[in-house]
Structure formats: structure tokens, C-alpha cells
Amino acid sequence: MTPIVSVILTSYNKPHTIGKAIESVLLQTLNNWELFIMDDNSNEETVQNIRKYINKPRIHYFNSNIQDGDRYKTTRYATLINEAIPKTRGKYLTYLTDDNSFLPSRFETMVKELNQNSSIEIVYSQQLVKTINEYGIIEQEKVRKTYGVLKNPVGWVDHCSIMHTRNLAERIFEEFGSYWNDDQAYWYNGDAAFWSRLTKYKPFHPIPEILDIAIKDDKSFQRLYTHLPKSIPNGTLVRGPSTETYIIENQVRRKIFQEVFTKLKYDPSMVVKIPDPFLFKYKEGTPIDSQVFINFLLFPNQRLVKAQNHPAVFYLQNNHKHLIKNEKTFSDFNLRWDKIISTDEHLLAQLPDGLPIEELSESTPILPDGTLFKHENYYISLKNCLHPIEKQVAMKLKLPVTNPVKMDHSLLSKFKTGEPFEWEILF
Structure with a gap:
């Protein structure tokens, strides 16, 4: 029997929530569905949890086998969705992530709405968002509401809250050559890029009830990516959700071994958590281990x-x-x-x-790298240049925005202005 609903579940290193996401599909009151689990070469713990389900009928599993160094090159979840859609057979398409789950009546409610009116090709629902801290404690719950028929849903609707017709997806492919735009510029809001394509043809129609639950924990991509500049300044301590701690130095990442972390007077609270793809885009350099105390040419800067x-x-x-x-x-x-x-x-x-x-004076010949300055706006010194840096970006990078080095205009004008560190999102 041809399925009515095709579900595309994108997955990456969420072993503790992927099972609940899959179970939420299995518990749907409408049984005529198929599920495509598109895993992005997750760790073994995640894969083992997925394997518990892949022998079930209607569940299909694909592993991208993407290499870490290639992750940043495209918006990976959009790439996985593009790979999945041609494999699906359903009349309607819907999306799920490994930290979201559906309420049992979701498919039945959405399909009913789409079937009742052939002019409606996209529906969206309310979403319950739970923010959880690193200890697993819920810090906040809020409802992402519906706002009537939307011709511009950017910023208002999560992609786990919609369902649309296959016909609409095929029309998009014919015009754009792909379903979702997976350009790396859309890592933060790939759904917004897709919404702009969908709404060229049809608006979003509301279902004013909660039909899915989103979990935003300390490893959620949006939380890790928000206010992260395109280029991370040298001297920044970083760690991805599935990695060790590194320092960015000469725009490569150097792994810091725990045995020397304290000896080098690094502070664990200064480590910036960032998404794995944006860590892996930096080539791995010489590690920082006990050898730095033998060969000082390996010693880290700053x-x-x-x-x-x-x-x-x-x-x-x-x-x-x-x-x-x-x-x-x-x-x-x-x-x-x-x-x-x-x-x-x-x-x-x-x-x-x-x-x-x-x-610090007008005759100062050189500035210490990694120092945060302020004259009306914030600046960070690198290679004797002053780079403008947005306050929110500086806070993301754990720079001391409450205690910067104050400088006047004459000193600011003495040094060359470098490329700014800013957070850029489209839409």
C-alpha cells in the first residue's frame, strides 16, 4: 500500500533523544506512513539506538558516511532531506529532527486538514518548546503559536511543525534544481530558505494546536551557533558537542591535552561551545601536550x-x-x-x-593579541590590528565585555582596522 505520509528524520549524535523521536512516529494514530532515518555518520551510541528500529517495516535507514572535514561545506540537514525526498512515496511530506517528537494525533490531524481542501498544500501547527540545561533540568517551556495564514513564515514556523504535498516539492525541484537550499550560508535557518521557496506557490495554513515538541538543550545546534562569527579569532578555546577542547591558533585547531590544560593556566569556563561542523572546518594542527614544555617553539601563543x-x-x-x-x-x-x-x-x-x-598611550608600539578594547564599540586586537566585534559575538567568545580596555579615538586611529567579527544570518 502506498503510504500517505513520508517522514524524513535527520539525525546526528543525539543518542539520548533519537529513540523518542522514532517512537513518536510509531505511536501515530494514522498508521499509513513511512519513515526515512537520514543519519549523518553519527557516533556509535547513536547508531546503536537507531538499529533497534530498522528491522521494522516502513522504516528505512541511511548513513551519509560524511567525513568530519566536509561537514561545514553544506547545510547538512538540508542535504540529507534532499537525498531523502526522491526515495519517498507518500502523498504528503513532513520532517522530524532527532531532538523533536510528534504528538500521536499529528499525522491524522494534518492529513485531515489537507484532504478537506485541495487548495491547501501546506499546514503548520503550534509547537511546545522545552529549554533544558546541561543537567537535564527544564529551564523554560513556551508555545510557538500559529498566526493565521502565513505568506511569510520565516522566523515563525519550525520545520518539524509542517506538512506539505509532494506535488509542491516537485514543483520546487523543477524550478530550483533542488528541494531545499543546502548552501552553507543557511546553517542557522535552512528552513527559512525552504519557506521562501514553498511560499512562491502556496501560503502556510494554521492548525491551532500543539502537535510536536522541541527540545533545546545545551547541545542544540541553534544554541551553539547563535552569535558565532564566520571566522573564530586566534586564541579562542573551543569544544564541539562530540570533541575534545581545542585552541584556534593561526586558524588551525590544536587539541589541548588535559594533562597540560591546567599547567598552561587555561580556564575551563572560557571554553566556547560550538557546533561540530564549524570546529571541523579548521584543519587539525600540532597538539598541545607535554612536548610544549620541551620544545618551546610548540608553545601556544597568548x-x-x-x-x-x-x-x-x-x-x-x-x-x-x-x-x-x-x-x-x-x-x-x-x-x-x-x-x-x-x-x-x-x-x-x-x-x-x-x-x-x-x-597604553599614543606611542604604544604593539598591542597584546586577544585583548578586548572599547571606544564606543568593541574591538579585538590581533596582529596589531583592531578588529570591530559585535557585543553579542564578544560575549559568545567569552571576552570580557564588562571590563574591556578603554581607548580613546586617537589611539584607535593609530592602528589599522581589521576585518570585523560579526554574526551573519540570512533572512
């Missing part, structure tokens, strides 16, 4: 160091050591005495000398 039994303190940047001129310099740039790393003098001698870092 660290304060001094030789044992010697008072001189240096700031490392661009693989040079820069003498901190005096205590006022420390104060002017908000440097911290408790972050100084003591090492052997012969190791420190391996690094070439750079210009000294002097008190």
Missing part, C-alpha cells in the same frame, strides 16, 4: 611566561616573546598575574624576541 627565578614577564604572540615593560602595562591591558607560567630559562630562550609591550 600566554604570559617568565623564567624561574627571574622577574621579567613576557607575552607570547606570533611565536615571539614580548617583554611586558612594567606593572602599569599589566594594569593598562588587564593582564593577570595569576596567569603567569614559570618555565626554564633555556626553554624561553628558544623563542625570538619581539617588540616590548608598553604602557
Whole structure:
């Protein structure tokens, strides 16, 4: 029997919620459906949980086998949906993610609405959104409501809350050459890009009741991606949901081994959590392990160091050591005495000398990398350039927005302005 509803479930590394998502399809009061589980090469725990269901009739499983270094190149969930749609047979198409679940009456309610009026080809419902913290405790619940017939649903409707006709999908493919736009520019709001295609033909019609539940935890893509700049500044500590901790240095990622994390005076609270695809787009560089205390040329930049039994303190940047001129310099740039790393003098001698870092004035020759400045707006110093940075981006990157280094216009104008760090989303 040809299914009425084809469900496309996209999955990536959500072992604790993927089962509930699948079960919510199995519990539908309308039984004439097929489910396509499109997994994006998840970890073994997730795959094992999926395998519990793939021997059931009407459930089809596909693994993309995507390599980590290629994830960022397209909006992966849109790519998976595009691969799934030609495999489906249903009269109606609907979507599910691995951290969402359907209420049992969802298919029956939506199909009834679509069948009653042939001019309606897209329906959407209300959605219950549960925000959960890292301890699994619900912090907030809210209802994403319906707002009547929508000709511009961007920002109002989640893609787990709609159902549309196959006919409409085929018309989109004929015009655009694909169903969803999976350009990497739409990682944050791929559904919005798809809505713009759908509404060229038909508006969204409301079903004013909750028919799906969304879980937003500390690993949810939207929470990790919000306010993340296209390029992450050197010196930023980062970690993906399924990765170790890295530092971005010379625009590669260097894994920091736990054994040296504390020795290098890094602070766990300063680690920025980001989505895996945006971590993996940085090539992996030389790891930061115990070897950095043997070969100082491997030592990470943006660290304060001094030789044992010697008072001189240096700031490392661009693989040079820069003498901190005096205590006022420390104060002017908000440097911290408790972050100084003591090492052997012969190791420190391996690094070439750079210009000294002097008190903040109009004659200051060099700025310490990674310092947040403010003159009306925020700036971050990198390679002696001042890069504009949005406040929300600076907060995302754990920069000290409440205690920046204040600078006047004359000092700001002395240094070259670099490319801005900003959060860009389309729609």
C-alpha cells in the first residue's frame, strides 16, 4: 500500500533523544506512513539506538558516511532531506529532527486538514518548546503559536511543525534544481530558505494546536551557533558537542591535552561551545601536550611566561616573546598575574624576541593579541590590528565585555582596522 505520509528524520549524535523521536512516529494514530532515518555518520551510541528500529517495516535507514572535514561545506540537514525526498512515496511530506517528537494525533490531524481542501498544500501547527540545561533540568517551556495564514513564515514556523504535498516539492525541484537550499550560508535557518521557496506557490495554513515538541538543550545546534562569527579569532578555546577542547591558533585547531590544560593556566569556563561542523572546518594542527614544555617553539601563543627565578614577564604572540615593560602595562591591558607560567630559562630562550609591550598611550608600539578594547564599540586586537566585534559575538567568545580596555579615538586611529567579527544570518 502506498503510504500517505513520508517522514524524513535527520539525525546526528543525539543518542539520548533519537529513540523518542522514532517512537513518536510509531505511536501515530494514522498508521499509513513511512519513515526515512537520514543519519549523518553519527557516533556509535547513536547508531546503536537507531538499529533497534530498522528491522521494522516502513522504516528505512541511511548513513551519509560524511567525513568530519566536509561537514561545514553544506547545510547538512538540508542535504540529507534532499537525498531523502526522491526515495519517498507518500502523498504528503513532513520532517522530524532527532531532538523533536510528534504528538500521536499529528499525522491524522494534518492529513485531515489537507484532504478537506485541495487548495491547501501546506499546514503548520503550534509547537511546545522545552529549554533544558546541561543537567537535564527544564529551564523554560513556551508555545510557538500559529498566526493565521502565513505568506511569510520565516522566523515563525519550525520545520518539524509542517506538512506539505509532494506535488509542491516537485514543483520546487523543477524550478530550483533542488528541494531545499543546502548552501552553507543557511546553517542557522535552512528552513527559512525552504519557506521562501514553498511560499512562491502556496501560503502556510494554521492548525491551532500543539502537535510536536522541541527540545533545546545545551547541545542544540541553534544554541551553539547563535552569535558565532564566520571566522573564530586566534586564541579562542573551543569544544564541539562530540570533541575534545581545542585552541584556534593561526586558524588551525590544536587539541589541548588535559594533562597540560591546567599547567598552561587555561580556564575551563572560557571554553566556547560550538557546533561540530564549524570546529571541523579548521584543519587539525600540532597538539598541545607535554612536548610544549620541551620544545618551546610548540608553545601556544597568548600566554604570559617568565623564567624561574627571574622577574621579567613576557607575552607570547606570533611565536615571539614580548617583554611586558612594567606593572602599569599589566594594569593598562588587564593582564593577570595569576596567569603567569614559570618555565626554564633555556626553554624561553628558544623563542625570538619581539617588540616590548608598553604602557597604553599614543606611542604604544604593539598591542597584546586577544585583548578586548572599547571606544564606543568593541574591538579585538590581533596582529596589531583592531578588529570591530559585535557585543553579542564578544560575549559568545567569552571576552570580557564588562571590563574591556578603554581607548580613546586617537589611539584607535593609530592602528589599522581589521576585518570585523560579526554574526551573519540570512533572512
